[in-house]
Amino acid sequence: MVHKSADQNLLGELRSFLGDRARDGEFELGLYSKDGSVLEGNPMIVCLPVNTEEVQQIVTVCRKHHRPFLARGSGTGLAGGAVPVGDPVVIATAKMNKILEVDLQNRIAWVEPGVLNLDLSRELSPLGFHFAPDPSSQQVCSIGGNVANNSGGPHCLAYGVTSAHVLAIEVVLPDGRIAVLGDLTAEPPGYDLRGIFVGSEGTMGVATKVAVRLTPNPPEIRTLLLDFADVRDGAATVSAIIAAGLIPAALEMMDQRAIEMVEAFVNAGYPTDADAVLLVEIDGLAGGVEHGIEVVRAVAARHHVGSVRVAADDAERDLLWKGRKNAFGAVARIKPDYYLHDTVVPRGKLVEVLEKVYRIADAHDLIAVNVFHAGDGNLHPILAYDSKEKGVLERVHAAGRAIVTASIEAGGVLSGEHGIGLEKRDYMGMLFSAHDMATQDLVREAFDPDGLANPLKVLPSGSRCSDSFGQHVPDGAWV
Amino acid sequence: MSQRDAMQQEVDQFAKDVGASDPVTVVGGRTHWQVGGLPEPEAREVRAPEGVWAHEPEEMTVRCGAGTTLGQLSEELARHGQMVPFDMDANATVGGVLAVGRSGFRRLRYGHVRDLVLQIRHIDHKGRIVSSGGPTVKNVSGYDLCRLLVGSLGKFGCIAEVTLRCLPIPETTQWFTGSLDPFELHKKLYRPSSILWNGLQVWVCLEGVASDVAAQAATFDFEEAPGPPPFPTVGRLSVEPRDLQRHVTSSKLACLAEVGVGIIHTNEVTHSRSIPEVNLSLMRELEERLDPNGRLNPGRQVLNR
Amino acid sequence: MTKVKLDLPISTDDLSSCVACGLCLPHCPTYRVTQEEGSSPRGRIALMQRAHHEGAVDAEFIQFIDSCIQCRGCETACPAGVEFGSMMETTREALTAQTHYVPWWLRLGYRLLGSQGALAAASKVLAILQRLSLIPRRFSLPRIPLTQKPLRSSGSDVWLFTGCVMDAWMRDTHRAVQRVIESTGKAVAFPDKRAVCCGALHVHAGLGPDARRLAARTIEAFPGDNPILVDSAGCGAQLKEYGRLLGSESARKFSQRVFDVHEWLAQRVEDLPEVDLTPPRIAVQDPCHLRHAQRVHEAVYQVLGLYAETVPVDDDGLCCGAGGAYATLHSEMASDVRDRKVEAIERTNAQEVASANPGCLLHLRSAGIAVRHPLEIVDTLMRKGE
Numbered sequence A: 001m002v003h004k005s006a007d008q009n010l011l012g013e014l015r016s017f018l019g020d021r022a023r024d025g026e027f028e029l030g031l032y033s034k035d036g037s038v039l040e041g042n043p044m045i046v047c048l049p050v051n052t053e054e055v056q057q058i059v060t061v062c063r064k065h066h067r068p069f070l071a072r073g074s075g076t077g078l079a080g081g082a083v084p085v086g087d088p089v090v091i092a093t094a095k096m097n098k099i100l101e102v103d104l105q106n107r108i109a110w111v112e113p114g115v116l117n118l119d120l121s122r123e124l125s126p127l128g129f130h131f132a133p134d135p136s137s138q139q140v141c142s143i144g145g146n147v148a149n150n151s152g153g154p155h156c157l158a159y160g161v162t163s164a165h166v167l168a169i170e171v172v173l174p175d176g177r178i179a180v181l182g183d184l185t186a187e188p189p190g191y192d193l194r195g196i197f198v199g200s201e202g203t204m205g206v207a208t209k210v211a212v213r214l215t216p217n218p219p220e221i222r223t224l225l226l227d228f229a230d231v232r233d234g235a236a237t238v239s240a241i242i243a244a245g246l247i248p249a250a251l252e253m254m255d256q257r258a259i260e261m262v263e264a265f266v267n268a269g270y271p272t273d274a275d276a277v278l279l280v281e282i283d284g285l286a287g288g289v290e291h292g293i294e295v296v297r298a299v300a301a302r303h304h305v306g307s308v309r310v311a312a313d314d315a316e317r318d319l320l321w322k323g324r325k326n327a328f329g330a331v332a333r334i335k336p337d338y339y340l341h342d343t344v345v346p347r348g349k350l351v352e353v354l355e356k357v358y359r360i361a362d363a364h365d366l367i368a369v370n371v372f373h374a375g376d377g378n379l380h381p382i383l384a385y386d387s388k389e390k391g392v393l394e395r396v397h398a399a400g401r402a403i404v405t406a407s408i409e410a411g412g413v414l415s416g417e418h419g420i421g422l423e424k425r426d427y428m429g430m431l432f433s434a435h436d437m438a439t440q441d442l443v444r445e446a447f448d449p450d451g452l453a454n455p456l457k458v459l460p461s462g463s464r465c466s467d468s469f470g471q472h473v474p475d476g477a478w479v
Numbered sequence B: 001m002s003q004r005d006a007m008q009q010e011v012d013q014f015a016k017d018v019g020a021s022d023p024v025t026v027v028g029g030r031t032h033w034q035v036g037g038l039p040e041p042e043a044r045e046v047r048a049p050e051g052v053w054a055h056e057p058e059e060m061t062v063r064c065g066a067g068t069t070l071g072q073l074s075e076e077l078a079r080h081g082q083m084v085p086f087d088m089d090a091n092a093t094v095g096g097v098l099a100v101g102r103s104g105f106r107r108l109r110y111g112h113v114r115d116l117v118l119q120i121r122h123i124d125h126k127g128r129i130v131s132s133g134g135p136t137v138k139n140v141s142g143y144d145l146c147r148l149l150v151g152s153l154g155k156f157g158c159i160a161e162v163t164l165r166c167l168p169i170p171e172t173t174q175w176f177t178g179s180l181d182p183f184e185l186h187k188k189l190y191r192p193s194s195i196l197w198n199g200l201q202v203w204v205c206l207e208g209v210a211s212d213v214a215a216q217a218a219t220f221d222f223e224e225a226p227g228p229p230p231f232p233t234v235g236r237l238s239v240e241p242r243d244l245q246r247h248v249t250s251s252k253l254a255c256l257a258e259v260g261v262g263i264i265h266t267n268e269v270t271h272s273r274s275i276p277e278v279n280l281s282l283m284r285e286l287e288e289r290l291d292p293n294g295r296l297n298p299g300r301q302v303l304n305r
Numbered sequence C: 001m002t003k004v005k006l007d008l009p010i011s012t013d014d015l016s017s018c019v020a021c022g023l024c025l026p027h028c029p030t031y032r033v034t035q036e037e038g039s040s041p042r043g044r045i046a047l048m049q050r051a052h053h054e055g056a057v058d059a060e061f062i063q064f065i066d067s068c069i070q071c072r073g074c075e076t077a078c079p080a081g082v083e084f085g086s087m088m089e090t091t092r093e094a095l096t097a098q099t100h101y102v103p104w105w106l107r108l109g110y111r112l113l114g115s116q117g118a119l120a121a122a123s124k125v126l127a128i129l130q131r132l133s134l135i136p137r138r139f140s141l142p143r144i145p146l147t148q149k150p151l152r153s154s155g156s157d158v159w160l161f162t163g164c165v166m167d168a169w170m171r172d173t174h175r176a177v178q179r180v181i182e183s184t185g186k187a188v189a190f191p192d193k194r195a196v197c198c199g200a201l202h203v204h205a206g207l208g209p210d211a212r213r214l215a216a217r218t219i220e221a222f223p224g225d226n227p228i229l230v231d232s233a234g235c236g237a238q239l240k241e242y243g244r245l246l247g248s249e250s251a252r253k254f255s256q257r258v259f260d261v262h263e264w265l266a267q268r269v270e271d272l273p274e275v276d277l278t279p280p281r282i283a284v285q286d287p288c289h290l291r292h293a294q295r296v297h298e299a300v301y302q303v304l305g306l307y308a309e310t311v312p313v314d315d316d317g318l319c320c321g322a323g324g325a326y327a328t329l330h331s332e333m334a335s336d337v338r339d340r341k342v343e344a345i346e347r348t349n350a351q352e353v354a355s356a357n358p359g360c361l362l363h364l365r366s367a368g369i370a371v372r373h374p375l376e377i378v379d380t381l382m383r384k385g386e
Helices: A008-021 A026-031 A052-064 A117-127 A143-149 A193-197 A231-243 A256-266 A286-302 A314-325 A327-333 A347-363 A392-409 A425-431 A434-447 B003-018 B070-078 B094-100 B145-149 B182-188 B210-218 B241-250 B277-290 C029-034 C041-054 C059-066 C073-077 C084-098 C104-113 C116-131 C165-169 C171-182 C200-205 C208-220 C233-240 C242-246 C249-256 C261-266 C288-293 C298-304 C331-347 C358-365 C374-385
Strands: A045-047 A069-072 A089-092 A099-103 A108-111 A166-172 A178-181 A206-213 A220-228 A250-255 A276-284 A305-310 A337-340 A367-372 A381-385 B024-026 B044-046 B052-056 B061-065 B117-123 B129-133 B158-165 B172-178 B194-197 B202-208 B223-225 B235-238 B255-258 B263-266 C003-005 C056-058 C158-161 C228-230 C258-260 C281-285 C309-312 C352-355
Touching (some): A008 A045, A008 A052, A026 A045, A026 C059, A052 A069, A052 A089, A052 A166, A052 A206, A108 A117, A166 A193, A178 A193, A193 B145, A193 B277, A220 A231, A220 A286, A220 A314, A231 A250, A231 A276, A231 A347, A256 A276, A256 A314, A256 A327, A256 A367, A276 A286, A276 A314, A314 A327, A327 A337, A327 A367, A347 A367, A347 A381, A347 A392, A425 A434, A434 B129, A434 B277, B003 B061, B003 B117, B003 B158, B024 B094, B052 B070, B070 B094, B094 B158, B117 B145, B129 B145, B182 B194, B241 B255, B241 B263, C041 C056, C041 C059, C041 C084, C059 C084, C073 C288, C084 C208, C104 C116, C158 C171, C171 C261, C171 C374, C208 C242, C233 C249, C233 C258, C233 C358, C242 C249, C249 C258, C258 C261, C281 C298, C281 C331, C298 C309, C352 C358
Parallel strands (some): A069 A089, C158 C228, C228 C258, C281 C352
Antiparallel strands (some): A099 A108, A108 A206, A250 A367, A337 A381, A367 A381, B052 B061, B061 B158, B117 B158, B172 B202, B194 B255, B235 B263, C003 C056
């Protein structure tokens, strides 16, 4: 990692309004060189703004110096979306963490981008509401990050992803202007700029305020744990539950290795001898919940379920979910490093693709662990490895590519919720034609003709009309 | 020839119909023909392909030609107990409804249909097929152009093929009516599908298992209703839900408001709201890039003139 | 940019045990205040990794390492089981040994804790200054007694560890704890002056050799096999760590005899007397070293719950900012951290707060919170209900 010393003029200008919240210390810059992925870049300067005006000033100064910039939330992204490439200025929005307004009449809340997802839901809870998207990292991921990635989570099966829960976004555009995309009405006039901004991974500007929809807390919630002696029965149960006309609030699956890891962390009584478990949550009014439980029991019985455990109280339910939501980190208990993939396949192809995933991992001498949103076919194969092994990263990348290929061949997509970022931008051609991507780039370009906002993300270099300064992803970025 | 090839052929044919030069306008069911103004008379009329091409009940997804009518679609889906809650004229086409971008009257529960759009293949201004989104129920691969196409009145491209997420048809759907405070109902009912209010009377749609519908209805002084009342059709207002009451009570002509959503169907003539300057410039940039010669659906305007 | 050399003796395996998922961030009190990566456990491990790799550190490194309260809230949050506490202790020890990280006057202060005579003398001076109103409030000292009656052993069923500052300033808490233990029919023995200080503050400051010396002396003060009970969560956590700190078999055996007093009482709830009183509503603040280090905080609820309606503070056991000497050395950060705790305590609507660690007690009291040791509350209720 080579540290390029900061452009002193640029730094001076940033310090003139940020003071010591513009940083260029070598050790500190290193802290912002990565996100939750294995990729790494190099920030030139890190800025820690506290309000929209400061973000606007930062963007304006960057533009004057023709310096790329990128926004960073909690840095938990898994596709390298917040990895700084091209020596950009990092705009860390973590200090912008206020819930500005809770408007119960409109059932929205205006929040700053650094507000943590779970903090928001906890704050809303006494009022009887929550923010529906709940990524596994929800205790730490930020609303700004959720907007950038159009994040999902287990409960998006029933409630939809972030886009369905964001009404309006205040944005500092790459040219330094401030716009509010969308509004609090049902049908804002003009084109849906809000819709295209959500999920654009910071390449269209920096979100500085977000109006999120408040979802009423369900009166009844029941969580069931089903275990299966054969992972194929588990997967078939998933399809059959959906085919029976039931959309559970969440429908998650864990394979045998995942169960072991998770149980070691939470001691929730996950059956470590099972080949797979399903975590099913049903919410709503009492009658619908009871009916749902009956449907699940009946369907599971037809697919040789071992036992069906219904969480007795909130504490037990929380414990089961704690296991699920901490599964990725718990991988470190078997290997020090992991690579987490995110693809979606048709539910009917789950078994087929899962088996391929195991075969691919075996062929590359890696350990595959599967814990995923089965209800919407969103696979999260984890490849566990030890980076100290020679040549292991090449094997990890080769296996990753093979898994993505297998998913696309099965009629799936590149990413269900982590985004494309840096990780998958060169895979985009698997799903889209050159012309599809060129059209996407036209849209991006309307927001950022100079390509300063989070450059080199989402679209592969060749597809861009205005490739940022002829920069390329540095080789080192893959380590 | 396989079904897949046949469908591809229809999309290819539509691409040819749209072509690369001269003004074209897409015709659907003509149910919302006036929205955004009439197309210029010289624009050549084209029709998107029709037909439900792939309904996979276990996946809860359906792919169809954009020219498919809502009637055809719901008939096909209902065979497997599923639906897409468009709640509009059965003669309207899927592509037309999406291009207009309006939501149905059960939006309170099901959200905007744009959130059920998974994949769109459209024909761009040069007559080329562009695909965006993906066929699975969850997807964040690349920029989601589907969002832009919904509500674009065909100014960015002509929608050829659509993949939608379906929902199960609820066991019970029951409308109720009474003279109640609609805002109180909105607070107290759990996920009602619709609350309509004309300033005097309320119509509520409750869905789910029969026992839940009955239990929720029993807590209020309701009587059953055969369905929603007729919707005033002259104008349509979109306001913040908290401003709904003020608009309804000050309305001179008949209106019907979607409580909790903020749509008001009215017999007054309404005007489109102005767009903030910065947003307008971004939208013009998009138009400029996606249809530089303005040949797609000329005459129709999403942006204020 | 000036860098100083630092040889960080942490293994690559330990350093790479963090997968950088970030789940620790919201459980870190200093990250909660600053929202800066360097003030988070994930950031601090990344700093250690870089220092290890480069063999040198810069000023920001030292500042971020120094700002850690060592509450270990990240450890219970970590799905990968990263042992952050010991990595931080090793880093501090390396900094102390190889740089001017701990200034002379601070080293002197820590030495004082290890000498009963000097501590008593210094406490007396403080007590006098206090009565002359010469000590600023922000130092958050309790009212220090001018004279102290000695503690009296009542037998030899269990030991009660008394410690340094707590014994000098809060001896009445020990007396209350002794009465509660005796109410179960067991007699309490106090150690001689070799058990003057557990050495926790020294470990936190990176004064490893001092800590090991104090540990060896403390072990000598507790002959036999009887359980050693501790009424200070911080001291208890440290005594339980002696096995690891000294690496000897005798130290490991010693550590196995150590119990937090609530942990021990929770096994004997049926021996505790019943009282006939309306239970007061008491908020329970879990000291980090009870919840995250010893992981026995539930015991406080079991014991106190017999006499009071206990209400947990709903902040996932986030640190209050006391952190031993931290509240004195980093008073601004400690007070910012405490603000969040005070808000959470106010949400409980409790009459009083219970906290089983002297550092937390002092720190919360100086914010105007009515807080006592759980067993002082139990003692009062028992006597009232007699």
